[in-house]
Amino acid sequence: IHAQIKNRRLNHLHQFSTRLVKENALIVVGNVSSSKLAKTKMAKSVLDAGWYTLKTQLDYKSKAMQAVFLEVNESYTTQTCSYCGCISSNSPKGRAGLGIREWTCPECGAMHDRDVNAAKNILAAGHCRLAGGIPAL
Template identity: 55%
Template sequence: MLHAKVKARRKDTLHKLSTALVKEYGVIFIGNVNASALTQTRLAKSVLDASWSAFRTMLQYKCDDAGVWFEEVDEAYSTQTCSCCASRTGPKGVAGLGMRSWRCEVCGTLHDRDVNAAKNILAKGMLSRAVGTGLQGGPTSSSFAAGRGRLAEGISAL
């Protein structure tokens, strides 16, 4: 009984969050985290509890229904690459995972690891849009120009 309540709450929260994001943004890019591979590590319980795959699926079908452009972006090196100068000077390896902030050795910019990764994922997503990949079945460029939600205010994507 308790497990069923937890499952229902998790599902409800994921639905509410994914619906809010789709209503707010006109473009959503996410990193291509391999959740199934992470379930084979010591992080398995956390990954399964977070329901990453279910959340990604919800986002995708809700974006499709709402006409919001959704794309998974290769997130390789997104935490190590400087979002300002594109040099790969960030913390590397298992030891570097504990570093939550770092300073680029080339341009001197101080980065929060997660914010920097998000900026790099956004840049890769926008680049793929500019090149023209991922547009099959998605909104036209004129619907992007018209804007939707925060996209119209100049905040490009999530």
């Protein structure tokens, strides 16, 4: 049964990564460390997600299809306002802030969903890297 689950997970990751690369010329991901997160209380969900496998597949499929794949530092992407760039004291921080799903920037008043805001900041970091010609990690 474990082999069947593994095969289904790999098949899903292959289909998902292929679709992402076909539909996007630029793919930017954060440098999530699966091995570090595997040592936390979130270990089971982290390992089940197959992040490392997905990043590996995105990397080699991007090269094969002439898409750009970048891995950027995702530090403070959840806490930084994607509109004004302010790092707020009331934004979610670390594992303790995982329960905070939404927050408001005190500088510009923008309302943020934690994950959407982080995704916007990761994409912006990828655009900056491309514009500056900085090589991938």
